[in-house]
Amino acid sequence: MDIFSSAEFRDPEIAGRLVREIRKINARGISLMEVCGTHTMAIFRTGIRSLLPDSIRLVSGPGCPVCVTSQREIDTFVALAGMKDVIITTFGDLIRVPGSRSSLQKERAEGRDIRVVYSIVDAIDIARKNPDKKVIFLGVGFETTAPTIAAGLIMAKEMKLDNFYAACAHKRVPPALKALLKSPSMNIDGFLLPGHVSVIIGEEAYRSMVETHRIPCVITGFEPTDILQGILALVIQINSGQARLENAYSRAVLPQGNPRAMKMLYQVFESEDAEWRGIGVIQNSGLRIRNEYREFDALRYFDVFVDESTEPKGCSCGQVLTGTITPLQCPLFRSVCTPEEPVGPCMVSTEGTCAAYYRFSTDQGR
Ligand code: SF4
Numbered sequence: 001m002d003i004f005s006s007a008e009f010r011d012p013e014i015a016g017r018l019v020r021e022i023r024k025i026n027a028r029g030i031s032l033m034e035v036c037g038t039h040t041m042a043i044f045r046t047g048i049r050s051l052l053p054d055s056i057r058l059v060s061g062p063g064c065p066v067c068v069t070s071q072r073e074i075d076t077f078v079a080l081a082g083m084k085d086v087i088i089t090t091f092g093d094l095i096r097v098p099g100s101r102s103s104l105q106k107e108r109a110e111g112r113d114i115r116v117v118y119s120i121v122d123a124i125d126i127a128r129k130n131p132d133k134k135v136i137f138l139g140v141g142f143e144t145t146a147p148t149i150a151a152g153l154i155m156a157k158e159m160k161l162d163n164f165y166a167a168c169a170h171k172r173v174p175p176a177l178k179a180l181l182k183s184p185s186m187n188i189d190g191f192l193l194p195g196h197v198s199v200i201i202g203e204e205a206y207r208s209m210v211e212t213h214r215i216p217c218v219i220t221g222f223e224p225t226d227i228l229q230g231i232l233a234l235v236i237q238i239n240s241g242q243a244r245l246e247n248a249y250s251r252a253v254l255p256q257g258n259p260r261a262m263k264m265l266y267q268v269f270e271s272e273d274a275e276w277r278g279i280g281v282i283q284n285s286g287l288r289i290r291n292e293y294r295e296f297d298a299l300r301y302f303d304v305f306v307d308e309s310t311e312p313k314g315c316s317c318g319q320v321l322t323g324t325i326t327p328l329q330c331p332l333f334r335s336v337c338t339p340e341e342p343v344g345p346c347m348v349s350t351e352g353t354c355a356a357y358y359r360f361s362t363d364q365g366r
Contacts, residue, residue: 036194037064037351120152202257278318
């Protein structure tokens with residue numbers, strides 16, 4: 001079947017033209033990292049890899065929030081679930097991530113009250129209806145999600161809720177990209193920057209990174225033509241020796257992002273150092289709840305202690321998240337680790353790179 005005739009390609013003519021333009025450029029052995037897990041899924045789903053010449057390699061990055069949540073953070077969530085008179089509320093993917101000794105799914109099977117919610121507002125509602133329980137919302141995600149969690153905590157304060165808490169492990173994208181660029185094993189020629197995160201933080205949030213590291217960057221949307229446009233823009237830059245910040249998603253991303261969302265985010269959170277799976281501790285890459293909202297901070301209120309966290313045996317999620325290897329190079333991929341029996345978070349999450357490789361044809365996976 002002609003790939004452009006699939007329903008994904010709403011504008012096959014433009015997509016075809018972009019592919020021809022990419023192919024026309026004599027790109028020599030370049031690696032582009034799509035930072036965002038949603039991009040990874042879109043690239044696989046639409047078969048974009050198979051449209052590119054062999055000289056252009058797409059590498060998935062650390063843009064899946066569940067995947068980059070550190071093992072210690074997962075173990076802390078599991079420990080919170082074990083507390084008396086507690087209801088844990090969480091987004092679905094997190095439940096199946098294996099911790100060092102247990103997972104939220106196993107804890108739920110053993111009778112802990114762990115509920116999947118679609119937003120923090122659902123969790124607040126559960127707290128309101130269960131005044132005799134302490135309700136903890138597990139907050140993971142990047143700058144896209146953090147403002148909604150901030151809005152929830154502002155709402156909880158206004159409602160004077162005294163049985164609602166958030167255990168937050170939010171991460172910020174730009175510091176992680178800077179950390180990747182400083183890594184000696186980094187072998188990336190350009191970044192396809194995440195559309196959703198950029199809507200919130202804005203184009204200018206990447207300016208200093210591009211200028212300091214001289215790395216070509218293009219902010220890209222999620223339609224196949226957006227992604228192809230982003231790839232073309234990167235290939236043109238790299239081929240002509242430029243390193244610029246371009247916004248190929250200007251219909252949604254403004255230079256300053258969404259100031260209202262950012263104001264709300266920093267009303268409730270402040271930056272702190274955070275641990276990323278596969279990367280380690282990155283300065284100012286996390287968000288902790290400010291003192292003004294400390295009564296909602298589960299990590300301060302509950303006395304949970306995780307002494308030692310260990311990564312799943314044989315799992316290479318750390319290397320997958322930094323683009324050092326592809327899932328096909330993990331010995332456990334498909335043989336032991338599957339979406340039904342995931343060993344690591346990259347196989348659990350709907351935005352995980354291993355899940356994308358598993359679900360879609362591996363022959364796109366160079
Ligand atoms: Fe980890 Fe499974 Fe991915 Fe291997 S295939 S890196 S074990 S999640």
